[in-house]
Amino acid sequence: MSQTSDVIQPATSADDLPATVYEMIREDIVSGQFAPNARLKVADLAKRYRTSTNPAREALQQLRGEGFVIMEANRGARVRPIDEAFVRDIIEIEVLIEPALTRWFVSIATDADISELEAAQDEIEALNFADRARHGQLDTKFHQLIYDRHYNRHAAELWWKHREILRAISRRYPTSLSRRGSVLSEHRELIAAIRAQDADAAAKVVGRHVEGSGRHIIEQMGAAKRQEASKRPA
Structure with a gap:
């Protein structure tokens, strides 16, 4: 999340601006496009959202911090069940x-x-x-x-x-x-x-x-x- 010295600002763009890779992945998790516990591979995400691997990797880290994604050693990222x-x-x-x-x-x-x-x-x-x-x-x-x-x-x-x-x-x-x-x-x-x-x-x-x-x-x-x-x- 970014912020000024006094005011909290959203980590992503406002609702009326184009969605970021982070927002698109989050929306697909919440909406059920990704099944609970589904593997999330950086290369596959980059291809799906037509971006490079860095934005996809950064989005996964942000989603991990918010609890949408679980990361395990040697197993990569997977979707946390939204229940x-x-x-x-x-x-x-x-x-x-x-x-x-x-x-x-x-x-x-x-x-x-x-x-x-x-x-x-x-x-x-x-x-x-x-x-x-x-x-x-x-x-x-x-x-x-x-x-x-x-x-x-x-x-x-x-x-x-x-x-x-x-x-x-x-x-x-x-x-x-x-x-x-x-x-x-x-x-x-x-x-x-x-x-x-x-x-x-x-x-x-x-x-x-x-x-x-x-x-x-x-x-x-x-x-x-x-x-x-x-x-x-x-």
């Missing part, structure tokens, strides 16, 4: 990180910060989930306003890495109406807690928000598996 356990592990970490980052933000938040959060939330509500990719961008912007200035860059960068992983996975599944309502209401609750300088309340809302998002993804993954199983011949 409910994978999402659960990430969520359990985020439930610890995000409330802590939020508590600190409450201690430094200004009226201008709150106005920025409200403006970002207004955009989210105006869109009303009509464009999944755009919603993901706006939702990320909302949370970045809270986490970007934190002094613990390791924690903030880990949040960003997990955020990108979950966003990539969640693009495969629809967002239920109940989850949509929860997202909007939890954001408003969070803004209210920050405005009231109530760090405990803000941390509690964020923890519930993270757990709810993770639970929704896991439920959608399970539903997709059941639907796929029902289509197989008996």
Whole structure:
């Protein structure tokens, strides 16, 4: 991941720019184009994505760091299964990180910060989930306003890495109406807690928000598996 001195930046291009080799491999892993535990050979990847071997090798290293790829001595790289356990592990970490980052933000938040959060939330509500990719961008912007200035860059960068992983996975599944309502209401609750300088309340809302998002993804993954199983011949 690249970053400026104060603001976390995505490791790859924005959604409306051409995809990098890293993004294309990640998308093919998440979408199931590569089967779980499938071998990933640099030469084959370079040919598949019409690039040289160096970008393919660098992409594998980045994907390894994010947990999408497993590398073993003398066996090379293989695809890590993207399953409910994978999402659960990430969520359990985020439930610890995000409330802590939020508590600190409450201690430094200004009226201008709150106005920025409200403006970002207004955009989210105006869109009303009509464009999944755009919603993901706006939702990320909302949370970045809270986490970007934190002094613990390791924690903030880990949040960003997990955020990108979950966003990539969640693009495969629809967002239920109940989850949509929860997202909007939890954001408003969070803004209210920050405005009231109530760090405990803000941390509690964020923890519930993270757990709810993770639970929704896991439920959608399970539903997709059941639907796929029902289509197989008996």
